[in-house]
Amino acid sequence: MLELNGISKVYGQGASQVEALRDVDLNISPGEFVAVMGTSGCGKTTLLNIIGCLDTATSGIYTLQGKDVSRLSLKDKARVRNKTFGFVFQAFNLLAEYTVLENVTLPLRYSGVPKRRWKEQGLGVLERLGIADLSSRYPDQLSGGQQQRVAIARALVNDPEIIIADEPTGNLDTGTGREIVSVLCDLVEKQKKIVILATHDGAVASRAQRLLQMVDGRIIDDSTVPTGAVSFSHPAE
């Protein structure tokens, strides 16, 4: 599905040069739930941005669905982001002047879906996530957990194959964070989507099947964990 070969990313020039990623190799297949862990500044966000076609690698080859992504134009990259990826951010990034439904249907504007189908499609995702009743509210009328669910709905509205979640629980309390991760787990189990999640939280990472450990721009450990094996790390509910 997606394959990174010798990917490096260098920010800045000269003395202030930062090597955010160093020679990263990675393969991810459909139905995988991948967690990325590591200390602050180790390159998690950079990795996710490159995978999500938000950023371009300085060197290396990135193949997505059999195609070399590094040569795509800005326009084509935007199309790939729109169709193939769904993004969930730590800060939710909902637009304050839009209702929940308008926020959720935002990606449809750029995907050529006719306007008359936006509402139906938006309400459909909201329903699947159990928050259809919030559709006409504004973001500041929602709790953090609700906002992040709306953000997940927005990420799913175009039915992408890959969900990129950069510290999706970072702004949430433990309980709410766990619920959000459960939503993401469901996507992998029931819809065979790829979820790639960056986190500082071991409990969150333990819900994934595969755990990448990063240090200083390198993946130093890539281990597959059998599902359920880590359930001990959760307090009983």
Added chain:
Amino acid sequence: MKPLYRRLLIVGIAMGVVATSLIIGVGQTLFLQRSRIGNLVSGAYWIYHGGDSPNTIYGMSLDLARTVQSWLPKGTASSAVAVDYGRSIRIGPEFYQSNVVGTDFTFLQFFELEVEGRFFTEEEQETRKRVCAVTSDIYELFGSDLKFITIGDAEFEVVGVVRGEMYRQGAMPLDYSTNSVFLPIEVYYSDIQNEDSLAGLVAEIAVLAPELTKGDLQRVLSANLSSLENAPSLKVLQWGEADRTELVRVLLALTAIFLVAFVVFLLAGLNIVQIASASVYDRHRVFGLKAALGAAPGDIVKEVSQEILGCALQGGYLGVVVAGIVNTLLNHYVGKYWAAFNMVTALAGVVLALVVGWITSLIPARKAAMIDPVKALREER
């Protein structure tokens, strides 16, 4: 877009439209009136008895007028003119208000006129016949019934009808084209005003002297005036000169308006570009997010342009309304010189606003499209 930015943008564009409509209106006026500046009637002059201020005019006596006329070189046509405005005249049983003009038989030479019948002749003037010519509008009112006109106690035979423009601004602006009765000036003195030839009823002497310049004429006057006791201060005006003086005043005012409007236009232009840019900068993260969610640069350019064009359209309507008001006011002030404000101008205003909006949106839209989603979203934390 923030409501404040929206409003500023609309007002800015409206200002631009008003300024441009002024620039176009004034420019058009300047262009059209430019030709009138040089439009003096060569060789045609007015001699009048002027006071110290340009607005003071004294009448001349018929004696003085005749003396002055005798100073003119041989072959120079001239007519003394005395006018009674709104004098009551009687035609058959009906009373009527009209301009009664006492003048010389040469008066006809000063205008290009059509004459039915005749103007009064030299002989009729010398023999003090009670004859007159009327303008065509009076004739059309009464038709062939119009044989005699009674003014005061005197009855005048109508010998001709004159048709054509007899307007110019002299020392006193005069328009003889309509509603006027012309008769010999001596008869006017004695039979209508009951005055002798020393009464200062003569407003002006019209002079046709193609071979003389204004300077020549002034020299002729001053040379002869010096031999007179209590010499009156006679002044010379070339035909069209008073018109020109007023026109120059109006054109100067219009040029000033033009310059002010131009500065306003430039400021408004800078302003709207600034505001449009600020409104984009303000929503840096919004555009970054939209880009992350799949908006291509073209999508964002379209979004920003549409937004600004929406403002431009509203600003255009507002601008056209305000421009209409400003135009009406100017019209009041500069009157006949002002180019009309019409549907075409209004339409041009809206189109102009859209063009300005489009040009304005180019830079901000491009800026918005070039926002790097990674950087924009990183700034949040």
